[in-house]
Amino acid sequence: MHELLQNSSHRPWPLPKLPWIMKQTWHDLLFAHWPVPVGLLRPWVPDALPLDTFGGNAWIAVVPFGMTGIRARGLPPIPGTSRFPEINVRTYVTLQGKPGVYFFSLDAAHALAVWGARRFYRLPYYLAEMKLEKAGQEIRYLSRRADGTVQFEGRYRPVSPVFEAAHGSLERWLTERYCLYTLGSSGEPMRCDIHHPVWPLQLAEAELRSCTMLTGQGLPSIGGKAPLLHYASRLDVLIWPLVKAQP
Numbered sequence: 001m002h003e004l005l006q007n008s009s010h011r012p013w014p015l016p017k018l019p020w021i022m023k024q025t026w027h028d029l030l031f032a033h034w035p036v037p038v039g040l041l042r043p044w045v046p047d048a049l050p051l052d053t054f055g056g057n058a059w060i061a062v063v064p065f066g067m068t069g070i071r072a073r074g075l076p077p078i079p080g081t082s083r084f085p086e087i088n089v090r091t092y093v094t095l096q097g098k099p100g101v102y103f104f105s106l107d108a109a110h111a112l113a114v115w116g117a118r119r120f121y122r123l124p125y126y127l128a129e130m131k132l133e134k135a136g137q138e139i140r141y142l143s144r145r146a147d148g149t150v151q152f153e154g155r156y157r158p159v160s161p162v163f164e165a166a167h168g169s170l171e172r173w174l175t176e177r178y179c180l181y182t183l184g185s186s187g188e189p190m191r192c193d194i195h196h197p198v199w200p201l202q203l204a205e206a207e208l209r210s211c212t213m214l215t216g217q218g219l220p221s222i223g224g225k226a227p228l229l230h231y232a233s234r235l236d237v238l239i240w241p242l243v244k245a246q247p
Contacts, residue, residue, distance in 0.1 A: 015193075015195060019240075021072060021240060021241050025070075025236050026235045026237060027065065029065035029233075030156045031061055031228075034059065035058070036220055037057065040220045042058075045093065060091050060214065064154075066086070084109045087152055087213070088103055089214065090104065095191070098245075099173075101181070104124065104217065105124050107128040108128065111127055114127050122182045122183065122190060126145050129143070131143075140154075149217060151211075151212055152210065152212075154209050154211065163201055164199075165199065165201055178193060179191050188244060189244070191244075192239065192243075205229060206227075208227075
């Protein structure tokens with residue numbers, strides 16, 4: 001048994017019965033969240049996936065981070081393919097009592113990763129020119145999609161000790177999600193389970209110099225509102241295959 005599976009008591013549902021197939025490490029991650037009226041966001045999410053809400057609002061997030069240690073189960077990392085930046089735009093849905101993440105887009109700096117995620121996980125991945133630099137506690141991040149439609153440029157850093165979000169809090173609702181959802185070829189809901197420890201969150205501050213990750217791809221504008229910001233230094237993650245969403 002992988003050491004990450006030795007603690008699963010924090011999960012909202014049991015571990016999948018199928019074997020996990022991939023391991024990743026996420027690091028230097030920023031959660032930038034904005035509340036969005038449900039009616040404004042609903043047209044952008046497939047009807048088959050009910051929006052999840054907190055405080056009467058849907059939530060949308062831009063999440064830049066780095067990925068390392070990417071490997072298939074039983075295999076070592078493939079040289080040149082196990083480390084690259086990624087940035088995603090996401091909201092939250094729930095189906096059959098299992099709250100999860102729905103991705104509007106995922107940009108990555110690796111062509112093979114983009115192809116594989118599109119092919120095997122049916123996710124809207126895009127190739128981008130990206131750079132992640134760390135100076136002390138500050139992360140400097142740049143992403144420009146290859147087709148020129150969207151970009152993100154900013155810097156961010158943690159500003160508090162590490163904490164575990166309390167049960168029932170907005171922070172826990174936003175972050176402790178153990179699956180993602182997408183649609184199959186016939187429009188049927190598909191689920192990919194993941195597993196990791198509880199997020200080691202920190203409060204964060206950020207300077208977003210340029211962020212067209214929402215408006216650049218037609219998503220609702222957040223109208224200059226300041227985001228809710230959290231940082232996580234590192235999280236090890238196990239990933240399962242994509243399957244039809246079953247109760």
